[in-house]
Amino acid sequence: MVRHVALFRWKPETSEEDVSRLEAALRRLPQKIPCIGAYRFGRDLGVQDGNADFGLVADFN
Known part of the structure; x- marks a missing residue:
């Protein structure tokens, strides 16, 4: 099993529509x-400043 973790920070011009399309x-x-x-x-969730904007975790068999 391989676990892939990716964290993203959006550019200021990234729109809500951009994020929705990605999702x-x-x-x-x-x-x-x-x-x-x-x-x-x-x-x-916006609980703490400085966190990534979006996260992904995928386990590959």
């Missing part, structure tokens, strides 16, 4: 890559 594309990814076992992603 829609990421929802489809497990259908295209069958070796993805577990898969989670989401936006930062």
